[in-house]
Amino acid sequence: MLSPSTTKVEKPLILSLRGMTKHFGPVIAADAIDLDLQRGEVLALLGENGAGKTTLMNMLFGQYTPDAGSVHVFNEDGQETVLPSGQPQAAIDARIGMVHQHFTLAENLSVLDNILLGTEALLSARRNRKSARQKLSKLMHDSGLTAPLDTRVRDLTVGERQRVEILKALYRDARILVLDEPTAVLTPQEADMMFASIRAMVDDGLSVIFISHKLHEVLAFSDRIAVLRHGCKTGEMNTKDADTSSIIRMMVGADHEAPTRVHGIPKQPILNLANVNTKPSKGGQGLQDVNLTVHAGEIVGVAGVSGNGQSAFAGLISGLVQPTTGHVSVNDQVIQKLTPKVMLNAGVGRIPEDRHHDGIVSNMSVAENLVIERLDKPDVQQNGFLRKASIADNARNLTQNYDVRGPGINARSALLSGGNIQKLILARVLETNPDLILANQPTRGLDFKAASDVSLRLFEARDRGAGVILISEDLDEVLSLADRILVMHDGQLTETDSRDRTVIGLAMAGGEQQ
Amino acid sequence: MMQITPKENQSQWVSSGIPIIAAVLALLLAAIPLAFAGAPILEAYGHMIKGVFGSLFNFTEMLTRATPLIFTGLAAAIAFRAKLWNIGGEGQFYLGAMAAVWVGTGMIDGPPALMIPLVLFVGAFAGGLGMLGPAILKTRFGADEVVTSLLLNFIILIFVQMMLEGPLKDPMGLGWPQSEPIVDNAVLPQLITRMRLHAGFVLAIGTAIIAYIILAMTVWGFKIRAVGENAAAAKHAGIGVNRTYLAVAMASGALAGMAGVSEVAGLKGYLTADLSAGFGYTGIVVAMLAGLSPLGVILASLYVASVFVGADSMSRAIGVSSFIADLIVSMSLICVLLGGFFARFNLTFAKKQVDTK
Incomplete structure (x- = not known):
């Protein structure tokens, strides 16, 4: 009380x-x-x-x-x-009205239909749309939250969808x-x-x-x-x-102190993208004429609102998306055909955005998930047979060094918490000392301790001489980790010298930088 | 209001005990249709048990019946582990049998040490090709392998009938649509004299053990499990997902093909269009009863074979339809599926009450 x-x-x-x-x-x-x-x-x-x-x-x-x-x-x-x-x-x-973190809208229905969904009797003969419109336009006028009522939700921006969610709750007199x-x-x-x-x-x-x-x-x-x-x-x-x-x-x-950033010392170039274009990926934009060089010893932060090409960009570095034109080179070697295996062998470590979906096989054990990217290595297999003892040793070492906590190395990795799953993935990526690390939303959904652990590990890797690409929707995270900041909008990457929230925010929205 | 929530931690004992409980429960539930049929229930169960365990002959008949089921059960289990839905075991069974007949009826002859491995290999290869097609359609064009592999069964069966009326027809067969008999040197030897049980049974057990070893202990098995559990993560980790699907398709089809070889070269001796008593489809049930575990497939096959053989014997003795066997097997599957559901989820019924102060 x-x-x-x-x-x-x-x-x-x-x-x-x-x-x-x-x-x-x-x-x-x-x-x-x-x-x-x-x-x-x-x-x-x-x-x-x-x-x-x-x-x-x-x-x-x-x-x-x-x-x-x-x-x-x-x-x-x-x-x-x-x-x-x-x-x-x-x-x-x-x-009581609730607006969930993940939108609960039907993409193929209009805004009006989405708002009315569930408020009308299933078997009512006539739909009283006129009064609904009146009520909504009054609501929009009073609240200042506006949305185009007759547009389908799939054509709305994320910001507009958010407003529709709130209007939906308000329409029910929340x-x-x-x-x-x-x-x-x-x-x-x-x-x-x-x-x-x-x-x-x-x-x-x-x-x-x-x-x-x-x-x-x-x-x-x-x-x-x-x-x-x-x-x-x-x-x-x-x-x-x-x-x-x-x-x-x-x-x-x-x-609690957030890790403080010491500026990295960039060395030789590790990754080079030259005029890269890709197809759209996962509902987001494709890349458009992206040129980028990432050096050893620096963290390059990519800020931006999701859907602007981040998943195509991350897919490219992970080897899941092919460029339609342009080329990608790692350590001065042009990569002809991008596959996850090729990128791994070229020394690229990848921390995926959706750690449950792409990062781990949740019904396989912690130990198995720790070696899944290195199945052809002699400490993992011999003549096609898994070396169980060596895999278990590896898991015991890594879970200890990276503080992965859970019911044990033979437990299903689904039983780990989100933070520990991320530590598992970090352990798997960093133990191979990759030349380039792609960290896609590495701290999303993590608590402070877990997030700052991740940040410290990325700093360590950078100081060891790895190039790091950090993709994040959290501008604070980009500002606190990145040595260089790029903004992704409409499939294009633009470098910004500013560390001002407003300037970067404008660039994220596609506005001109001042 | 009913709510379904996943259980936090399900015990290993519960999940492995479910199939056994389900199997027993299904046998007990069979009393209901037996009672409807007016049969004396205890006597009926007695005949069923005697039909399986009553004599050495009965018991070996059950093992003989289980042999093709182990192969087709493994075919389904290994494919389903990779989430490759091979419903085409029936067709692959016939492809295997037909290939065995093709090379094994005089085209080549040699000592058994050559001929038996040869018919097995050729049959397995043909079965493998039968699933490779749907797998290529899946990886290339995203065609649903459930549909393609299922429909292929009917095409293959009609093709078999055509061949049995044409090139494969036995000129000495008095006009029946059947193939020439397999040459003696390619016939799988009997295990016990005067019993029909043949070397195919030993081969099936050995194959199940090998399948277990592959899944649990090899890199290939690791890849199959990873692709089946989460193809996106497997792909991200650099595992060739499509290549794994194709290899699993080949292996799964080969196992179903070996079932066909085992039946034609071990039991019947020649190919007819009714060689399979639905073994391809029953293999799917066996695999589900076994929880997709290769060693479990052995036990599930023995159970299903016992039910079929026992029910046959019962129906001969007291005149109820042997369809009761299908009923018991179906009920077992339903019990296993329901049991699996209750092992993984909690059902709670919330009381509806509104209290206002």
Whole structure:
């Protein structure tokens, strides 16, 4: 409970979570969490990965049934209702709206259809679109969140899709809006626009719970901050009294220093792309006339909003995408046909963007995943037979050196947490001392400790003399790791000398650099 | 409201015990159709058991029946491990048998030490080619191998009938559509005198052990498992995914082809268009019952063969239809699939209650 002395004006309560507890097997994902939300405030929910933020919100929204605890909502008159647990419909009826981190839109339907989806009776004879439009245009006018109602969602930009998601919740008369990492895919400018609109609605009485990893957003946008760690609430404070270090202390339990960057010393060129074009890849742009040289001993950061060619770029360096024109050379050798095997043998280590999908075979053991890229090496096989003892030794060494924690080297790697899976992949990539390392979103979804481990390893590899390409949507990460910064927009790579968020943000949105 | 949630940690004992429980359960459930058929249930079970274990002859008949199932079960298991859905075991069975007949009915003759490996190799190779086609269509054009390999079964069977009415027809066969008999030197030897059990059974057991060793201990087996579990990650890690599919297709087809060779050169001696009692399809059931494990395939084959042989014996003794065997095998598969589901997921029923203060 918030003590009255900490806030000047106590606004009326609108939502109260009491003693929310959820176990998953032996793991306590949420341990008796109390959380209050007042009318007309933005509450930021912060915590490392696995701290229980999403579990808590899923219990609020009825997607999980809590083991203990209850959700209380209050109407305008202060009348209290306890929501039945495990029923999303009850949450919707209580006017709680949730915007998930991953969009839940039907790409082939229009914006209007997407918003109306689920609000109309299945068997109603006539669709009352006129009143729906009226309500929506009023909503858009009041909130400042606009979207073209008759355009199909697949033709929208990411920022527009985000607005549609929020409009969808507002159309259902949400009084409480839960935003799960809403800016993960937005440019800084798009994020600012979204925050401004939401701020206006909050002033009109909307209440918002806002989950984020980005501290500067939380400090700029929220009224109050609640911090979770290991399923417990470890702190709650007004944003105006908070600063970065005090928040991080609550999140990780100790003072934490982000690794500080010492500028790398570039040496000989390792990778050269000359006028490379590719086809579009995975729904994103193809590369257009990309020229790039990466030297040994430097980290080249590629910033940009996803879908602008990053997956074609990463696919190219990984050997999964062929250039249609232009050529790729590694260590002054032009690579004729790019395959993963060829790139591996040329000394390229790859940390894939989607570590579960491309990084590991989750039903195979930790030990097996650690050698999957080196099956032809003499310490892994002899005459086609796997050298089990040597593979196990390798796994014991690597899990110890890279601090990969889990149920053991013979356990399925699916049982590892996200951070430990990433450490497994790092161990596999770095133990071969690659000349070039492609790190695609290497810290996405990792908590502070795991993320700074990854950063330190990349610095180490750079200082040993490897060239590193870092692709990240997190501008903070690029700024803190990269020696050189490139911006990817519309399949083109542009180098920027600036380290200013606004300048880089503009370039990410395709604007001219000033 | 019903909710399905994955179990956090499933025990090894539960997952390996499921097929056994399912098999027993299916046998018990067979009492229901038996009762509907008006048969004395205990007596019927007695006849089934006697039909399998009642005499040495009965027991060897069961092993003889299991022999082609081990091969076709392995064919399905090894392909499914790579998530290559070979439904064409039936066609590959006939390709193998036809190739064995082609070289083994007088085209070449030599000592058994030459002829037996030769018919086995030629049959296996023909079966392998039968699956290579669908695999090439899959890797080149993305054609679904479930459809292509399944439809190929019918094409091959009609082709076999055509050959049996034409070039392969036995001129001494009194007009029946059957091939000439395999030469004596290419016939798989009997294991016990006056019993039909032949060397194909030993070969099948040996093949299952080799398949186990390949999957568990070799680089190739590693690649098959990696491709089957996560083809995207395997590709990213530099494993030739398409090459693995083609090699697995060849191996899987070859195993089904060997089933055909074993039946034609070990049991029947000549090829007819009804050589297979659906062994290609039953092999899929065997592989599923075995949880795609090569050694499990041996046990699953023995079980399925026992059910078929036992039910035959029961139907002769008390006059219920031997289709009961198909029913038991089908129920076993359903029980295994359901059992696997309950081993992996928790079902919870949430009470609907609304309390307002």
